[in-house]
Amino acid sequence: MELEIYQVDSFTEQVFHGNPACVVPLKNWLPDETLLKIARENAVAETAFFIHKGDIIHLRWFTPEIEMDLCGHATLATAHCLVAHLSYQKKRIIFETQVGPLKVNVEDGVYYMDFPSRMPEPTALPDIIERSLNIKPKEVLKSRDYVLLYESEQDIKNIRIDRSIFDLINLDPGGVVVTAAGTESDFVSRFFTPQSSILEDPVTGSAHCSLIPFWAKRLTKDKLFALQLSERGGKLYCENKPDRVIIAGKARTYSVGRFWI
Known part of the structure; x- marks a missing residue:
């Protein structure tokens, strides 16, 4: 065929x-x-x-x-x-x-x-996720994915994952998104998937189903520009709506x- x-x-x-x-x-x-x-x-x-x-x-x-x-x-x-x-x-x-x-x-x-739209809700950070991270988040939320909020864009750039621990996590089919307010954008993020052949996803549209309503509420604005800070990088133009998001x-x-x- x-x-x-x-x-x-x-x-x-x-x-x-x-x-x-x-x-x-x-x-x-x-x-x-x-x-x-x-x-x-x-x-x-x-x-x-x-x-x-x-x-x-x-x-x-x-x-x-x-x-x-x-x-x-x-x-x-x-x-x-x-x-x-x-x-x-x-x-x-x-x-x-x-x-x-x-x-x-x-x-x-x-x-x-x-x-x-998948608004994340506050939750506790599982110990295994915390142990896999080199920087502890200031807030933890979850929808499909764990959403970890950090102090700064620089924190997001500096995040490192201990894969020997991280790959013990089973979040099928979700992952872990780390995020902070941006310096040249409304917010930034990175996305990691345990037990995956590709640990860090370059740009994750589905994670923005949670990031958009979260940041829209936090920043009190419905139109947002986002950057994903992977090595390849990505630009996302976002809009928050009552039960939907535009990515x-x-x-x-x-x-x-x-x-x-």
Whole structure:
């Protein structure tokens, strides 16, 4: 079987920045085991698989280890693939996913993703997470992911993870996001996933489902600009709404090809 594959850098205007995702169009679903093997072979944080039939686009996301419940950068990459390479003409794309319909509006090369809001709630920091960090947070919250609040952007840059401890944590399918107010943005973050082949995710759209409502309330503003401070870095244009968040960014295609299974 011959399949097409697109690799896209999301939340950036430049290749080699942002978060790389692979996108694979399908005519019919392959067995989950095969989808996982393809994601593992691609060796990027996420591979998106979609089936486009009529007006419905079914979308799923796989890491090299598991199927995810939600992924921002691979959704953005899929929207970019449809518009830039597959002649999709509509300005609004609606994906059917396991978390319900996800809408993406396309305007002047910017992809505006309408995602669920996940306000994190205060919680205790598990000892195993605390022991894996070189800097202790000043506040701890949780929704799908643990959200650790720090004093400064410099703290976020200085965070180090002891992976020998961190990989003992089981947060399937979540992770740990560290965040602080930004110096050149409203807020900054980094995201870490235990037991993952890729410890630090370059840019994590789904984590902003929690970061946006948190910072919107903390800063008393609904439109925010965010930076993710991974080595590759990423820019996110955010808007808080009553029960939803808008996560927007740009994308660049890195490669287009075919593979055989």
